[in-house]
Amino acid sequence: LAKTTQPISMDSYEGQEVNITCSHNNIATNDYITWYQQFPSQGPRFIIQGYKTKVTNEVASLFIPADRKSSTLSLPRVSLSDTAVYYCLARASGGSYIPTFGRGTSLIVHP
Amino acid sequence: NAGVTQTPKFQVLKTGQSMTLQCAQDMNHNSMYWYRQDPGMGLRLIYYSASEGTTDKGEVPNGYNVSRLNKREFSLRLESAAPSQTSVYFCASSESQGDTEAFFGQGTRLTVV
Numbered sequence: 436l437a438k439t440t441q442p443i444s445m446d447s448y449e450g451q452e453v454n455i456t457c458s459h460n461n462i463a464t465n466d467y468i469t470w471y472q473q474f475p476s477q478g479p480r481f482i483i484q485g486y487k488t489k490v491t492n493e494v495a496s497l498f499i500p501a502d503r504k505s506s507t508l509s510l511p512r513v514s515l516s517d518t519a520v521y522y523c524l525a526r527a528s529g530g531s532y533i534p535t536f537g538r539g540t541s542l543i544v545h546p
Numbered sequence: 547n548a549g550v551t552q553t554p555k556f557q558v559l560k561t562g563q564s565m566t567l568q569c570a571q572d573m574n575h576n577s578m579y580w581y582r583q584d585p586g587m588g589l590r591l592i593y594y595s596a597s598e599g600t601t602d603k604g605e606v607p608n609g610y611n612v613s614r615l616n617k618r619e620f621s622l623r624l625e626s627a628a629p630s631q632t633s634v635y636f637c638a639s640s641e642s643q644g645d646t647e648a649f650f651g652q653g654t655r656l657t658v659v
Contacts (some may be wrong), residue, residue: 467646469646469647476652476653477650477652477653478550478636478638478650478651478652478653479589479636479648479650480649480650481646481647481648481649484646484647522588526646532643532645533579533591533594533604533643534579534638534640534648535591536581536588536589536590537588538586538587538588539588
């Protein structure tokens with residue numbers, strides 16, 4: 436399972452776009468990149484997953500370059516309610532997989 | 547739609563006491579997990595159950611036992627609580643062990659004094 440590395444913390448202001456980059460240099464061919472969001476006093480929730488190029492949903496966009504050694508979670512026009520910890524996970528498709536969480540990136544959005 | 551329900555939400559124990567954390571999911575998921583989260587740390591896996599009738603140790607199983615009572619319920623037991631077990635405990639489930647998305651409960655905040 437690929438080890439992921441992401442910044443411990445980030446600060447932003449309301450209305451700005453926030454990009455959180457995750458490094459996964461030893462990602463395997465069949466690994467997907469998955470992101471979770473955890474609000475204070477809540478459990479994590481799945482927000483987006485991708486394998487390559489770009490994936491977009493109502494919450495965020497995920498950019499994965501061709502070499503797949505990193506990925507970027509993009510949150511457009513953040514609000515105070517986007518203050519949360521964001522976790523990047525690499526998972527192998529099929530077979531045994533257990534969600535493994537690192538420390539994540541603590542995003543604080545300021546007024 | 548309740549999803550994953552954990553009880554209790556808060557608990558204070560004295561050192562040496564025992565208790566069971568309950569977890570139930572109503573999504574007909576096969577796999578269930580118990581994690582603990584300490585301040586400034588990510589989630590660490592305690593035990594998991596890939597399917598009904600099976601349980602396996604995770605990263606930090608010492609001091610804990612689990613029971614997969616049926617497909618819906620997965621309980622975590624502390625036989626003799628220690629202050630080092632003060633933490634927030636999360637239960638999660640997924641459709642299968644290879645599934646992308648895990649659904650988490652709201653957590654149980656446990657303090658051992």
